[in-house]
Amino acid sequence: MKRVLGERIAGDLVASGVSAVASSPEEMRRDRRANLHILFLLAVILAPLAYRHWSTGEWLPAAAALVLSAVFVANLWMILRRRSGFLSPPTVLLLTIPLVILSVMFGQEYSLFWMYPLMVAVPSILRTGAGMWLGAPCLMVVIPAVFLEFETGMALIMLVSMIHTLLVSWWLMRAVNQQSSRYRNLVIHDALTGAKNRRHFEEELASAFSLWQRHKRISALIMLDVDHFKAVNDELGHAAGDEVLKALVALIQERIRGADTVFRYGGEEFAILLPETTVSRALVLANELRDRVKTSHMLPERRVTISLGVCDPSVAESADDWLRQADAALYRAKAAGRDRAQQVASLVQLPEPLGDALPIWR
Incomplete structure (x- = not known):
């Protein structure tokens, strides 16, 4: 009782x-x-x-x-x-x-x-x-x-x-x-950055995939990683690395809509879940975030860049497969030279739900 x-x-x-x-x-x-x-x-x-x-x-x-x-x-x-x-x-x-x-x-x-x-x-x-x-x-x-x-x-x-x-x-x-x-x-929150944590990410991802399966409600997933983050920790110390992660999350949260969510997946890897967003619109946002990070001067000693992978659930058989596809796109971006975004082509053609530009709903 x-x-x-x-x-x-x-x-x-x-x-x-x-x-x-x-x-x-x-x-x-x-x-x-x-x-x-x-x-x-x-x-x-x-x-x-x-x-x-x-x-x-x-x-x-x-x-x-x-x-x-x-x-x-x-x-x-x-x-x-x-x-x-x-x-x-x-x-x-x-x-x-x-x-x-x-x-x-x-x-x-x-x-x-x-x-x-x-x-x-x-x-x-x-x-x-x-x-x-x-x-x-x-x-x-x-x-x-x-x-x-x-x-x-x-x-x-x-x-x-x-x-x-x-x-x-x-x-x-x-x-x-x-x-x-x-x-x-x-x-549900990561103590360092304030982003949602991995456990909550897995629940949200499963929910978004379920909405796609049942009602064909599209969402986009962005996986991103800080380039050469180990070098930042080795050269400038873990405190500097922590500041980079906190500044990165703050920058992302300033740009995304209130309906979107940023998660810390692990270490220097993050995920952004974008409801009612197609891959093409998510790729626009991914490149905007990449440019903002590169020009933000998070560290005076060196330039910080990120690589990103974008994917929607139409190419996946499960939520885990969706995550693997987005992660694979991220690592293709890193293999291609970093500081870039790669997308997994969608298997469906849907009307753009967000218009000509991704609005900031905050």
């Missing part, structure tokens, strides 16, 4: 990785598992309320509890059948809170104590500050029931404790979310 709710609250952490594909199978499995446990958690609250009302002959709240139980069972059945539940966790929560209040109105004062786990569940289920906006109206609805059923002193104590419970839960969720964001950045 702790692990599942943790995934629900904090999202993808270091242990489980970060998926860049929306609604990926792993993401859907985690979401189903979290919803399943949340429903079980709320069923623990619902079951004693339904039993108590039924045994005392209070038919209205008993019927409401039974209907809500049937809804829960249907939702659980759909999740267990690997389908999406027709009720989201916030909806389930909103249905449970009125039942608790209804139970209090029928004389079951102890039902108010179920509001404590519900107040904790509000930020936990929503995972955002919106939990406060849902929790506040819940408290406003509960206040009359508290003061009607208990003496003023006890009612004030219960009200203050519920407010504290909601605030502490919200603060904890906010702290966890902030920490999760930091972990997520560590998982």
Whole structure:
């Protein structure tokens, strides 16, 4: 339960990785598992309320509890059948809170104590500050029931404790979310350059190749390498080499669109993934980057150049093959004398999706 709710609250952490594909199978499995446990958690609250009302002959709240139980069972059945539940966790929560209040109105004062786990569940289920906006109206609805059923002193104590419970839960969720964001950045970014890392690159590449296979949505891949980088490290030191890599990534990020992504593949080798871009347009960008690097004077002691290989998924049988083709084009560029870009000819003729020039969308 702790692990599942943790995934629900904090999202993808270091242990489980970060998926860049929306609604990926792993993401859907985690979401189903979290919803399943949340429903079980709320069923623990619902079951004693339904039993108590039924045994005392209070038919209205008993019927409401039974209907809500049937809804829960249907939702659980759909999740267990690997389908999406027709009720989201916030909806389930909103249905449970009125039942608790209804139970209090029928004389079951102890039902108010179920509001404590519900107040904790509000930020936990929503995972955002919106939990406060849902929790506040819940408290406003509960206040009359508290003061009607208990003496003023006890009612004030219960009200203050519920407010504290909601605030502490919200603060904890906010702290966890902030920490999760930091972990997520560590998982997908290269610490030195700030580019996305190799693991994230492999996920993005697989996603782009899948889009090509299913929907013929073209993308271009650029592999690039710093020429004679070992000589830079040997002659000027690794600190100078690190500065070159950071300056290179900054230069690329200034030029590419917001939809494009630069990755550090390994050492001095980088990859740029360009959605909705043909090979010919990617080659234009590759040569522009090559010229910018050559004239940027990254190091006063020597000129820095790069070699690039460009490829699209039409020539590949898999994402790995796509990467090999682009890498082969890169090494042909290096073998031809470096400081140049080579492309793998596309096997399809598609309309240019970006017009006459590659726009900067940043």
